[in-house]
Amino acid sequence: MASVLSGVKRSFAAASADWDGPTAATRPQTLESESAANARATASSSTSSVSSISSTKSASSAMDTAIPRLQLPVVHAAVAANHSRNASLPSPTSQPSGRPHYDADASVILTGVRGAGKSTLAVIASTAMRRKIVEADKVFSDTHGQPSGAFQREHGILAYRKAQSAVLQHILETHRRGAIIVCSWMERDVHARLAQCAATNPIVLILRDTAAIQTHLRVWDDARVQDLVTASGPVFRRCARFEFFNISETPSTGINEAASMHVTYSAQANSASIATSAPATGTTTPDEDSDARGPAPYLTLKRAERHFLKFLSLILPRGAIPFIESAYPLASLATEDRQFTYALSVRLSDFAAGDVDVEEMEAGADAIELIVDCVSAARDTAYPRLITPQQANNISRIVSHIRRSTVIPLIYHVVLPDPDTAAQNENQCSAYLSHVLHGLRLAPDYVTVDLRLHDAEIARVRAATWSSRIIGTVDVEGPSPSAPSATPPPSWHDPTWLAYYRRAVDLGCHVARLTRRAVELSDNFEVSQFIYSAKMSSSSSSTPPIPLIAYNTGPKGRFSACFNSVLTSVVAEPPTSSPAAAISTVIGSANGMDTANTRTSTTPTSDSVSRPARLPSPSDFDSSLSSSSLTARQATIALASAFVYEPMRLYVFGAYVDYSVSPAMHHAALAACGLPHTYRPNSTDSMELINTLIHDPRFGGASVGLPFKVSAIRLTHTLSNHARAVGAINTIVPIRQLKADGSVPDYGQILTTRNQSGPVLAIYGENTDWIGIRACIRRGLSPANAVRPGSVGLVIGAGGMARAAVYAMLQLGVKQIVVTNRTVANAEKMVAHFTGMLDRGEMAWLSRGDDADQTQAQTQTQFHVMRTHDDPWPAGFRLPTMIISCIPTHRIGAVPAPDLTLPPAWFGSPTGGVLVELAYKTLQTPLLNQSRKLAQQGWVSMDGLDLLPEQGFAQFELFTGRRAPRRLMREEVFKAHKDDQGRSNLPQLQGRLDNIVNQEP
Incomplete structure (x- = not known):
């Protein structure tokens, strides 16, 4: 391992001049020269240290010589000259087009150091996308009859590298489609071969905190693992276009990830599944008189599952991950197409003292804007021109922290420091661009680019964009308490502002954001006139207009900020102010x-x-x-x-x-x-x-x-x-x-x-x-029980809620559904409703994700109505992993409360499942108590208090056109619930209330 680290450091030294990587179109050719440079570095340096890595960065002084120096004009000067400097740029009317056309079934390649969690993430992706897993190390062992380490010791490093390269080439040729490929190898030839397929297959670098990696390796101390992570990042980034920081999940019960879940591989199919381990001996069954349950240990990875699948959905074509689309109403509209939306500003420096609870702050926000404020304004030539590996890792971690804590879009905004003097500081421009380009690797929903950059620099950002939408931005400061002698910004009547808007349109930005510090209250009326002028100019142009964000900043500018209709930057509510x-x-x-x-x-x-x-x-x-x-x-x-x-x-x-x-x-x-x-x-x-x-x-x-x-x-x-x-x-x-x-x-x-x-x-x-029911099923199903073609759902009831439950299961891809109801005729009527719609093709979207080689019996939806609970379980149906009870649990008029339990055999799924009782007036029901007693067998029990906020989020969006404050609504449900005697039920629900912070958003 020590030799591996030394080699990684030497590779980093050679690659440090441009470690953020070229575009996919030029990467293979570039890597050939990089390999030669690495070879020279290896020949000339027998050893390297982390301290020497930084010294090699001086070799990057010739970087970007072909890119014009940033020459920011004074803001009220004409922008036209800057706009026309590069005649070789794409047509001004073209749209951002940096995204290669990956096929929906293109294999996804996960790379990174050992212990980063690639195998676990591969299982999550494999289950959701119904693909096989190909582990490079396992294929090497199967091919050569011994692990790669033993092969290297026996045959030497040269033979090992040659064999490694051949194995990888075989994997890439054989499994270019329909697989999740896992590769931890760090050799130059390996990365050169990976880079050759970057245009056809997404390659994702998986990162993780050093403590978790050290726990996995178990041979090095924290300092050496930190060295490995720091040195290997630039090497992996040369071939990986994307990266994902895998935040370690810690179960509140104290059962670690390895104990609660493990990966099981099938030798025949080379596929994988996650098996669920029962809780440790001595785990107690929840008290029936209270409900202090926390997250089950086998649900530890639910946040990671949602987070990783969301990330993959951003870099893969639509439909590559079946049934991943959000069902919530506002998800169907682009944020910039809605009225009066807000972006909650969170600075990178806010995380210096520890992670920020973004979910607690996001009420009322429509997006999270991460402001990357670490680009120094230093003017000395010794300032590093590029983002450092430590900075890159930290940004990746913080972006992941935000993403796993919220469902609203992410705006990645790098601050260009001291723009008035940037013309004399080429280092600032290089540092700014390297931070922006790194952010694009994380697939943010939006990324900003300063419109005062040269065309070539903006084109470089455009070429590196993937699914991100570009916000062309200009922010002009003026006199403030900290800078009272600063030059006042130009008036909104100045033609420069309209020129900036046209520049954003012509360069293919999706949104333009123009802000200036208000000097007088009258500035707020001028900005309205400017917005109208921009709209009129767009109506006479052949280029389609783009949404415009324009308002004043500072104390006197808040008036215009309130009336700006698109993504106004806002801050979190003060914790002590609640009027x-x-x-x-x-x-x-x-x-x-x-x-x-x-x-x-x-x-x-x-x-x-x-x-x-x-x-x-x-x-x-x-x-x-x-x-x-x-x-x-x-x-x-x-x-x-x-x-x-x-x-x-x-x-x-x-x-x-x-x-x-x-x-x-x-x-x-x-x-x-x-x-x-x-x-x-x-x-x-x-x-x-x-x-x-x-x-x-x-x-x-x-x-x-x-x-x-x-x-x-x-x-x-x-x-x-x-x-x-x-x-x-x-x-x-x-x-x-x-x-x-x-x-x-x-x-x-x-x-x-x-x-x-x-x-x-x-x-x-x-x-x-149905949206709430689907959300509950997703939250309650462990990865071991993720929906597959053979998954079975059981619905109790035949009314409106039962119909919603059936529809939710169909939306999740469940193909076999059993229905039981007191009145059999009503159950048959409900089944006839859905089978009729399916037969007529009125729900054709439910067929997405079916594999062509599945049998007809697997791809067709099957229903079965149970006439009594004494009937045998239907042949050809597995035992259910989803049970939804849709009948009232309390007395209604003269109708007594039902005393419902199910035959114990119906809970016989070897991996457990999820049971949801949709009613919530009574929380201690016979059915819930029956399910809770089976927690050690993997059964997760949920009730109407879990469902109510989930469907309420969608209702709130429909009522108001605004994003729902999710955590707040969940908390209020527990606080407001009353027992059968009308008394507060909070003492019994306090444990669930306390555990809301651990719940996925």
């Missing part, structure tokens, strides 16, 4: 609305309806007045104060919904986002009353409970495809704008016309129950 209730009440009163959402808690009370709240005192705003920053909630409150957002009335309808915790959950979310709406329960059996309320000019939407999930369809004018497929709805929203021909607008327009009152012209019906 939401008072502010929203004032807004409600000012708009002539009742003050029902005045509250000291999140649940509205009758006392609060008629009692006005105090006016906010100056102390409520001290934190914001002392800062030039703006929070998302402050911006939303400003829009409501200006009547852009109007107070709306939201409801939950049903026969018995007074116990519902939905009002508390939605009220908390509305307050956190600064929206002035109310959400109330309305228990009724009158469809006429519901019809009256949903045509109120201030009706904003409603949740639909039993018994109206099917009958309420007749109140709607149009249904989503999902609601039509399910045959039931649980959400209705008003439509106040129709197309010119009188028809209902498309889905995107429905989502972007929320929060405004007016006559209701139509009612739109949606079903989000």
Whole structure:
């Protein structure tokens, strides 16, 4: 191993001049010269140390000689000259096109040092994508009859390298498609061969923290492992276009990853699966009188699974990973196409003292903007021109930390320091570009590039982009308390700003972001005029316009920032400032609305309806007045104060919904986002009353409970495809704008016309129950039970929720579904509904991901109705790994609570599974208790408190057009739930509340 480390260091020394790598089109030719340089470095240096690595960086002084030096013009100078310097660039009308066309079945290659977790990630990808795993080390052993280390000792290093190269060549030729290839080899010839297929196969460098790698290797101390990680990164980056930092997951139970899961390989198919180990002896069964459960040890890797599959979905063609697409409404719209969106700014330096809890901060945000503020403004020539390996690893780790903690898009923004003097500092330009190019390896949703760079430099960024959307940006500072003598920025009337916008359009950016520090309040009105001018100029141009972000910064610029409609940069709410209730009440009163959402808690009370709240005192705003920053909630409150957002009335309808915790959950979310709406329960059996309320000019939407999930369809004018497929709805929203021909607008327009009152012209019906059920199944299924062609689901019931459960299973790719219900005829009717739609091809999208070589019996969906629980389990069906109970668990009128349990044999899956009881009024049910007692056999038990927020996230998006604050809504569900006697159930649910921080977003 020591010789390996020494060789890696020498390779790094030779490659340090351009370690971030050329584009895929030129990489093979470049690697030939790099190999020669590595050979010379090896011949001239018998040993290397980490300290000597940094000294070799001086050899990079000739880097980028073909790239023009950054010459930033004074901001009010013309931009046209800079724009026309390189006639050989792509046509100005071309769009970003750096992405090779990978085929959907192209093999994915995972590389990196041993112990980084490649094999575990390969199993996750293999299961989701239904591909085989090819381990280079295993193929080497099978080919030569001995492990690679033993072969090297017996035959020598030259023979070993030759054999290694031949094995890899065989793997790449044989498994170019349909595989997950794992390779830890670090030799130059290996990387040269990998680089040759980078244009046709995605190569991902897997990184991990040194402590986890050291635990795996068990032979080196932390310092030597750190040396290995630091030195090997640049070597692997020469052939890998992408990289993923694998954050170690630590089970709260203390059972480590290796103990809770292991990889099992099939010799015949060379495939893999994850086997689940039972908890250690002595693990206790949860107390039936409390619910303090934490995450099961066999669910330790669920965050890693979601995180890695999301990453792969960003670099692979659409459809390469079956059933990975998000079902939440706003996922269908690009963030820049929505109105009044916010990007939460988090600086890289904020992580210096430890990881930041991004999920706790993201309420009201539509994206996370990571501001990379580590590019020094130093002017001396000794400043490193490139991002260092340590900086690169740290950025990769932080990006992974953010990604695994949230579902909203990531904006990667590198700050160009001291732009006024950058013309005299070529090092700053090189450092800036190397940070930007490294960020593109992480596949962020958006990446910014400074429009003051030369065309060639922007073209280099464009050539390296993959799925990322480019935001062309210019930020001009002016006089501030820290720099009172700075030159004032040019007015928005200056033609330079319009030239920058046209430059962003012509260079193929997807979004333009132009900001300047406000000097006078009048600057806020000038920016509105500039936005109008930019829009008019685009209408007369042959090049399609792009979204424009334009506003003023600084204390006097917050007015324009509030009214900027696309991705305004905001900061997190101060933890000690929470005037939401008072502010929203004032807004409600000012708009002539009742003050029902005045509250000291999140649940509205009758006392609060008629009692006005105090006016906010100056102390409520001290934190914001002392800062030039703006929070998302402050911006939303400003829009409501200006009547852009109007107070709306939201409801939950049903026969018995007074116990519902939905009002508390939605009220908390509305307050956190600064929206002035109310959400109330309305228990009724009158469809006429519901019809009256949903045509109120201030009706904003409603949740639909039993018994109206099917009958309420007749109140709607149009249904989503999902609601039509399910045959039931649980959400209705008003439509106040129709197309010119009188028809209902498309889905995107429905989502972007929320929060405004007016006559209701139509009612739109949606079903989000299936979204919540699908989310619960995904969260509860261990990787060992990931959905495969032979997976079986069991649905109990035949009503609207049961239909949603069947549809959720179909959306997950489940092909065999068993239904049991007290009234067999209703179960058969439900099955006939779905089989009819499948036979008519009305749900054709459910066939995605089927392998061509699967048998017809495997690819066709099969249903079976169990007439009684005494019937034998159907032949040809495995035992279920998904059980969804969709029947009420409490007394309803004269109907007593059911005493339901299932035959023990139905829980006989050798790897366990997930059981979800959808009701939540009663949490201690016979069925849940039966399942909880089987926790040691791998069964995960979930209830309606798990489901409610999951489907509520989608409802919140439909009601408001805003992202739901997920963690907050989950917390409020536990806080607001009451037991059968109407008492707070928090003491019993405290353990689940405490474990929310460990739950995947």
